[in-house]
Amino acid sequence: MFLFAVISFLSITQATASPPAVDRSSVLSTARAFVPNSEAKVSVETQEDPYAIVEYRAGNIEGRLSDGQILLQRFAFGWQVIDAASDPPGFTSAALHNHGISAPVARALLHGVVAGALPPGRWNDADHGSSEDITAIRETVLSETGEAISSVKIYEEYAVLTWFSRSGGERVFAKRDGRWVAIVGGGGCLDKAGFIHYGVSSQAAAQFSLWFPCGPFPATTPATAK
Structure with a gap:
């Protein structure tokens, strides 16, 4: 009985500690639609629920081919693109904070702190409401x-x-x-x-x-x- 309780406790602890797995196919299909170029290459860079950063190469952004990153957020209905950044420099901590993303989550998405100031006059892109x-x-x-x-x-x-x-x-x-x-x-x-x-x-x-x-x-x- 004691051994069963220990095993159950460890199983629950491991399940709780493990981050939710990213649905890469859904993330990539959503990102690919944002860079509508059949030759574009997209790959999931990082994921920290409910956000993901996707790298793209030769994507069609605003009528020209470019490289960069796409920021996606998972909602109840699925993934949605909420921002894009050219590469270099890609996303910075400031840009992610602008979307209301907390410092710990931003660090996880960026593999550490990537400093950068927001451009002058940048709107606050965090959602507001229920x-x-x-x-x-x-x-x-x-x-x-x-x-x-x-x-x-x-x-x-x-x-x-x-x-x-x-x-x-x-x-x-x-x-x-x-x-x-x-x-x-x-x-x-x-x-x-x-x-x-x-x-x-x-x-x-x-x-x-x-x-x-x-x-x-x-x-x-x-x-x-x-």
Whole structure:
């Protein structure tokens, strides 16, 4: 009985201590869609749940071939690209912290501390809001596999999703009957007046313009509500 208890304890301890295995096929297929070049080579560099860094070579980024790294995050629906960095230098600790990644996780992903300052004016790309709502919003753009979904920020009953691929932009959501519905989306970004124009409350518009300082820009392309 004592021996059985010891074996059980050791088994539980080992199971708890072992990090979750990365689903490499899912990570690589998601990363490959972001660098749509049949000759591109992608490989998983590091993984620290729920993040992974993928190295790519000869990837098509913004219309030109380049080498670099892709940062992915695992959500309930699967993996999603949240950022990319040219190589060299690749990702730095500062860039990962910008996504809300803790120092210990950043160190594990980078095999140690890789110093680097954020570029001036760099937005804070950490998500803001409940994990349930953030996941629901991110899941609405799963079909757009060639885009990096940088962040989702929620305020009141509104949310802004930022994305980039060969260009970049925002998508604005409103919560209606318990569902998040896109009300406007496209390239560029909106200033406070632009948010209000599309029905966002003045208080939420003010907060979004602080999170995403830009403009005044032309209104983005209205999205079709589903």
